[in-house]
Amino acid sequence: MLLLSRGLYTADVTETVPPPPDTAPRAASTQWRGVLEEYADRLPVEAAATPVTLREGGTPLVYSCELSEATGCQVWLKFEGVNPTGSFKDRGMAVAISGAVGTGAEGVICASTGNTSAAAAAYAGKARLTCGVIVPRGKIALGKLAQALVHGATVLQVDGSFDDALQVCRDLDERYPVELVNSVNPLRIQGQKTAAFEVCDFLGRAPDVHVMPVGNAGNITAYWLGYREYAEDGITDGLPVMRGYQAAGAAPIVRGQRVADPTTIATAIRIGNPASWDSAVAAAQESDGSIRSVTDRDILAAYRMVAREGVFCEMASAASVAGLLKLSEAGELTPDQTVVCVLTGHGLKDPDWAIAGAAPPPVVEADVDAAAASLGLSGAS
Ligand SMILES: *Cc1c(COP(=O)(O)O)cnc(C)c1O
Numbered sequence: 001m002l003l004l005s006r007g008l009y010t011a012d013v014t015e016t017v018p019p020p021p022d023t024a025p026r027a028a029s030t031q032w033r034g035v036l037e038e039y040a041d042r043l044p045v046e047a048a049a050t051p052v053t054l055r056e057g058g059t060p061l062v063y064s065c066e067l068s069e070a071t072g073c074q075v076w077l078k079f080e081g082v083n084p085t086g087s088f089k090d091r092g093m094a095v096a097i098s099g100a101v102g103t104g105a106e107g108v109i110c111a112s113t114g115n116t117s118a119a120a121a122a123y124a125g126k127a128r129l130t131c132g133v134i135v136p137r138g139k140i141a142l143g144k145l146a147q148a149l150v151h152g153a154t155v156l157q158v159d160g161s162f163d164d165a166l167q168v169c170r171d172l173d174e175r176y177p178v179e180l181v182n183s184v185n186p187l188r189i190q191g192q193k194t195a196a197f198e199v200c201d202f203l204g205r206a207p208d209v210h211v212m213p214v215g216n217a218g219n220i221t222a223y224w225l226g227y228r229e230y231a232e233d234g235i236t237d238g239l240p241v242m243r244g245y246q247a248a249g250a251a252p253i254v255r256g257q258r259v260a261d262p263t264t265i266a267t268a269i270r271i272g273n274p275a276s277w278d279s280a281v282a283a284a285q286e287s288d289g290s291i292r293s294v295t296d297r298d299i300l301a302a303y304r305m306v307a308r309e310g311v312f313c314e315m316a317s318a319a320s321v322a323g324l325l326k327l328s329e330a331g332e333l334t335p336d337q338t339v340v341c342v343l344t345g346h347g348l349k350d351p352d353w354a355i356a357g358a359a360p361p362p363v364v365e366a367d368v369d370a371a372a373a374s375l376g377l378s379g380a381s
Helices: 065-071 089-102 115-127 142-150 162-175 186-192 194-203 218-232 277-286 296-308 315-329 368-375
Strands: 061-063 074-079 107-111 130-136 154-158 178-180 209-213 241-247 290-294 338-343
Touching: 061 194, 065 074, 065 296, 065 315, 074 194, 089 107, 089 115, 089 178, 089 186, 107 115, 107 162, 115 130, 115 142, 130 142, 130 162, 142 154, 154 162, 162 178, 186 194, 186 218, 194 218, 194 338, 209 218, 209 315, 218 241, 218 277, 241 277, 241 315, 277 290, 290 296, 290 315, 296 315, 315 338
Parallel strands: 074 338, 107 130, 107 178, 130 154, 209 241, 209 338, 241 290
Antiparallel strands: 061 074
16 A cells, blocks of 8 residues: 655665755845744754755745725735745645654655645655655646656545545554654644744734634644744734634534535635644634634635735635635724735646636737737827
């Protein structure tokens, strides 16, 4: 059953993968060094000893004029789509794969709706570890599958949901010498909490409200951990209200029960039994926040709205913006609050939705007048 080959790289991995050379920041260099180096003092030492990095993190916090005007708040978009493999999963994977190297694992495995496998494949490739990926059959976006394959992972499809795939991986982890790198791996959460640090470092404070999509619920757990650590150490003086959003057809936490057959166009949050369910509920409760749902229609509208403002996120990411707009409509925001919406992944991973509903570009003659007429230009000199 296990398809991970045990050939080439089972020797002492820490010897075959040289650590990156020291990169003490120089005045002339402004390159971000990745979460392991930038936040070394806040990450577990065992991972930092055998660092595997693609320089993840350091993602932009983009001010949204549209959303700020629509809500009366100052709305910032944390665009995680510009990570090395195009989602926030890279932050956690850098730390989890570093940890796997440190423990001498022969390979790593994960279940995935797409982005976890893309990140696992890339970081395992960098570390020269074998990588096995289990995905629900026919349910992962083509771009994400392409990433897992091009980085050399062995991809298996199971007839079942993400939740079934995760169960298979948990069982493999128990019985074979492989490391599970789903967000049930605590190193994933450690890596992902760095996004909260970046938000606070950039704003010079914690936001008042933090809005994000919730799938398996590892990321809301991670952000809440990060915000709390900064507050406990006196780096920030407040904590944000955490607002998590599931898709209406995949909203087990909102409903208070597992969803056997979750459905939503936001495939990255199509999860019926979140692994970090309890800690997501804790984050919402402790912060006076909530976990609610938004419909696919709301998500699609939000996706188009942020795209028009120059940020191309994937469908699941737009659940945060959809949620923000609902908070605003319900009068649950206070004017001038600082709000951060996390856009978890890049839209290019699944461009079908961008193209669907748009008219195909018209064909014109290679001629200035024809082009001008089709563009609606007038007043030529
Ligand atoms: C993984 C993922 C999510 C959901 O994150 P969880 O930690 O599973 O809640 C949301 N959006 C994107 C793009 C993802 O890849």
